[in-house]
Amino acid sequence: DAGITQSPRHKVTETGTPVTLRCHQTENHRYMYWYRQDPGHGLRLIHYSYGVKDTDKGEVSDGYSVSRSKTEDFLLTLESATSSQTSVYFCAISEPGITDTQYFGPGTRLTVL
Amino acid sequence: GENVEQHPSTLSVQEGDSAVIKCTYSDSASNYFPWYKQELGKGPQLIIDIRSNVGEKKDQRIAVTLNKTAKHFSLHITETQPEDSAVYFCAAKLGAGSYQLTFGKGTKLSVIP
Numbered sequence: 001d002a003g004i005t006q007s008p009r010h011k012v013t014e015t016g017t018p019v020t021l022r023c024h025q026t027e028n029h030r031y032m033y034w035y036r037q038d039p040g041h042g043l044r045l046i047h048y049s050y051g052v053k054d055t056d057k058g059e060v061s062d063g064y065s066v067s068r069s070k071t072e073d074f075l076l077t078l079e080s081a082t083s084s085q086t087s088v089y090f091c092a093i094s095e096p097g098i099t100d101t102q103y104f105g106p107g108t109r110l111t112v113l
Numbered sequence: 114g115e116n117v118e119q120h121p122s123t124l125s126v127q128e129g130d131s132a133v134i135k136c137t138y139s140d141s142a143s144n145y146f147p148w149y150k151q152e153l154g155k156g157p158q159l160i161i162d163i164r165s166n167v168g169e170k171k172d173q174r175i176a177v178t179l180n181k182t183a184k185h186f187s188l189h190i191t192e193t194q195p196e197d198s199a200v201y202f203c204a205a206k207l208g209a210g211s212y213q214l215t216f217g218k219g220t221k222l223s224v225i226p
Contacts, residue, residue, distance in 0.1 A: 105156050
């Protein structure tokens, strides 16, 4: 497996509370991505980063923010969690110019009650 | 943007038989097509990929074919084994300047011993 870890791996929270998910990589890849996976929808891109402090929105970015202060860390924040954000969240990394392949982390299962 | 359709959504085969999963994409500028396997509770793992300048690629029991004219690509698994049971995702990447993948909704493959 590519050197990607996600924390926490499981989280249960209540509606309206802030939540931050962390993705950490040891591969020194420039690009990092956050996806959510829901039954019937496959994998949908939330936000991505193409360098430290460089981020952009994906297909389903509403209600989410991201930050990247170091190459190895990419944080996903739900400012005020809603039940519709109950999902499995995956981080991925890639290094364009060397390969187009994206490598995925193990995922975080988030439940918003 | 790109749109990827994947069929079938579920597939059951007898051990030893072949399995075929098909995907179509909408944007003729797409130039990279990976396939991922996802086992229960894990992140997607790349199993094979193909670029738009190649028509077919094989890796042991797995092969991918690409028809650029028809804008579809397929995953072929021969001599299926119970450990091939998983969810498979296809994806497509737009051409130069884009590093985002658009995923199909997945195919749940069950290999019956």
